[in-house]
Amino acid sequence: MSGFELLAVVVFFLIGYWVVDFFWPKKKAAGTTVRVMRRFNASPERVFDAWLDRQNAGKWLFATPTGQMVRVEIDARVRGKFIFVDRRDGEDIEHSGEYLELDRPRRLVFRFVVEKFSKERSRVTVEFAPSDSGCELALAHENVLLEYAGRTEAGWSGILDGLAAAIS
16 A cells, blocks of 8 residues: 555544544533422512612622622623623632523513533523512522432522522
């Protein structure tokens, strides 16, 4: 086999490999949906608005008891972005996303990522319904990596504890 033939075989192999890699679907890590429910002694409007209030959301949304919220940006519109940066033990953890739906006071949907832990974007849907005592909130966080499901549920529970304290 001449050098030219060998080069042709290698090039053909690389092109074939690229075509298969480009068109063959990649296997993604299996994800799950985490669900959390909570009742609040406040109207659905008040609970909904708390998610979009830049002045107060940084006190409870993605905040940790030992961290310090150092940046909060909220562009509360469909396709608007948000960024929350919580400094934990000297390290900045950025929570970012994009609003997909804003239906006050019924539904809030956003894309979400914490790149420090995963590059996978997930989807969070928060639904607000009137109840006898105020508001019932149902949160569904889709596409959570299985190894983070327990931590994600605990995280949202803590966040909703903070929300309850912020609106009381």
